[in-house]
Amino acid sequence: MSATTRIWSPIDYNREGKQVDCLRLPISTDNSAYGWIPIPVVCIKNGEGPTAVLIGGTHGDEYEGQIAHMRLARKLSETDVTGRVIIMPSLNFPAVEAGRRVSPIDEGNLNRLYPGRAHGTATEMIAHYVTEVLLPMADLVIDLHSGGRSLDYMPCALIRPGKSPQQHEKLLELLRVFGAPIGFVTDGSGGGGSTTLPAAAERTGVPVVTAELGGGATLNRSGLDLAEQGVLRLLKHIGILRWNDVTEAVAVRLMDCSSTDLLVYAETDGMFEPFVELGDDVKEGQLAGLLHSIDRPFNQPQEVHFSCAGMVVCKRFPTLVKRGDCLVELLQDLAPSSMQGRAHAA
Incomplete structure (x- = not known):
């Protein structure tokens, strides 16, 4: 796997302030030989501190996370943070635009293609960019999902098991802070296994909190509100958010799904x-x-x-x-x- 991404952007992740632009995903088609597809991105930086990467739209038919991150992209400014927040509400933009779980360009399921390939398909290039560019900067990744058109979920959050008791307890604490009524641990059995974003992040030691917030390709308002407030609580917890009026989390029932x-x-x-x-x-x-x-x-x-x-x-x-x-x-x-x-x- 090449470490040189083919995706580029005017965004400078080290620049102070709030930047709003997009990644350029290269594409070559009959109608656009040297074209690119925009993937919206917001980078908010204020001084030294932790970095949180907020992701929605891994699957295009899952809407609570996309809208929650849009809300946060509008709401947060550089004066609200210490450190850096990178927000990508529509990571697999072709799938988002089509309202599909997979990309209409290459039928790629982004959360089954990690760590990706620099010179692969469009969806593999996105996975590679996350793995090689975003994860090395991150202290925390928050990846918001729902059941899409085929499943309906209770609002919940999940983690992969920690590699040590100390790491596992820190991950459980992140579940408690996010504050979904259900928090569970899964090793990917029956799902993406080692091909998901959390699996790729695990190999680099970056903690990931994933949420499932509704389903049926509809919008669950309680899931949407949970997504926004849960992300704010986590940003406060790791020392990025300067606000003091973040809502309290509910008690979390800790569960398991590893079979x-x-x-x-x-x-x-x-x-x-x-x-x-x-x-x-x-x-x-x-x-x-x-x-x-x-x-x-x-x-x-x-x-x-x-x-x-x-x-x-x-x-x-x-x-x-x-x-x-x-x-x-x-x-x-x-x-x-x-x-x-x-x-x-x-």
């Missing part, structure tokens, strides 16, 4: 009739719902059961499903030993 057994998948095509709601506590073997065949309506629907106990944190948003689609995700309460910190191999 594929906690995800329920469709074993056949059909229409999914769920029997649970977000926030429900379920038992092992409990009926999760029914899958109704659309080409064999005279057949009895297939029953879908939970293979373990837990709490429903997200479920499928569209009713029509294909075999292999995730239908429900569960969380389980963290064991006391996990709350005190644990070592974890990357």
Whole structure:
């Protein structure tokens, strides 16, 4: 992997003050041989201090984080901070513009392509820029997501496990400060594994707090407000934000999602009739719902059961499903030993 990014920008991350511009993502098409795609970026710097990188729009159909970061980009000035805040509300701009999870240019899912490639596809170039340019500057990354068009999430926040007990406890503290009612630990099982932004940051020692704030490609207002206030609390916590009137966080239920057994998948095509709601506590073997065949309506629907106990944190948003689609995700309460910190191999 080359360390030389092909993306450029008029933004000078070392310049004092507030700068508003965009990254230039090079693109060559039939209609624009030497073109570029704008990726909006705001850099706010005031003196020496920590750096926070705020990211939204990794997936284009997830809106709470994008709008929360837009709010903060308008609200914050250099007099509000000590250190540096870099805000990128629409990181995968082609996907944002299209309202899609993946880029219409190369079908790239940005959060499955880290650490990226300097001379790769458009989406790989974005991942590479984050890995090679932004992460080395960062003391904290806050990456805001939701369920997009296919899933609906309870507002929650998540971290990867720390590599040492001390690091793990610091990450748990960031979950508590962000203040989502649910905070959970995941190693990426059933998701992006080692190809995500948090995984790339883990290799460099940069802490990442990710949030899931709603879903269905709609806007969850409570998720939006949580995103904005949670980011402000974290900026205050690490010594960047100068304000004293940041809202208090609610108590956080710390949970775990590090097993594929906690995800329920469709074993056949059909229409999914769920029997649970977000926030429900379920038992092992409990009926999760029914899958109704659309080409064999005279057949009895297939029953879908939970293979373990837990709490429903997200479920499928569209009713029509294909075999292999995730239908429900569960969380389980963290064991006391996990709350005190644990070592974890990357």
